[in-house]
Amino acid sequence: MSPWAGAAAGMVLLISHWVAYEHGRSVELAQAGQQSAERDSGDRLAEVIGERSARLEEHRSADAQQEARVKGHEERTTADAGAADADAAGQRLRSDAAQLAAAVSCPSTDTAAVARGETATRAAMVLSDLLTRADARAGELAKAYDQARIAGQLCEASYNALIK
Template sequence: MMALTKVSWRAMGALGVAASLFAAGWAANGWRMGAKIVQLEAAQAKEREGRAGALAAASEAARAEEQRRTAEQRGIANAAAKERDQAQADARAAGAIAEQLRVRVAQLAADARAAGNSGAAGGSAAAGDPLDVLTDVLSRADARAGHLAEYADRARVAGLACERSYDALTPAAQ
């Protein structure tokens, strides 16, 4: 039995040494893997920080572009309002001058009638005075031209403002 005990103790000793070596190897491998995990986690954290910084920079650039566009649109709207006001003032001035001319033409027609223009052929009662008819037609044509000019001015101001707004919204690099 003694031989069996000696073999057992030797086997047990060898098994103990093997187990110790295995445990030491396991621990060393764990430390090595732990260091790799720490390195990978650090690399991932650095990558996340980089992505967060890029996202913040992109967000800031988008915010700055939006502020630029908004300021540009506000400036265009203000300029268009000033142009519209100037066009309306010009239209009012032209209308006042046209009204003065209509009054002057009416005075001239009244003076001509009062002078008794004997050279004019007598027309029927329904036809009226040719000078009155001409004065009325010219007055209405002038008034219509004034309305069309006001409409054209408004359309021009709106079109130019729209064009400038579009240009302001497109990137400056194009």
């Protein structure tokens, strides 16, 4: 065997080992790249699912808040109608009280009866005025209470829609 043949055989052996090493390295890099791509794909999928879930929750919350606003508007409309009815009833009551106060006086020739009639008329007018003021104030308080109650319920419903 010639010295060149031994060197050539050593060279062939060295090149075959180097080719095997490079092949193994390229296979390893390809597997690592595939694993990385699979992991990234899973991460993206989880992100998309999370975003979709968050959007669905936002829509549910917005729908619940809109429903609460509609219900609050309906309650305000009902309360306003009730207040208008109460105002009309109060106006009738005040009118009846004023008519009663005007009717209390009785014309007479007896001066004592006339004086009693004037006193009764003044007392009836004072009571009628007190009734008018009390009824007006009660109407204002009822309206304020209704508005505060409805606003509180709307706030509570909106809050509950956010935390559910």
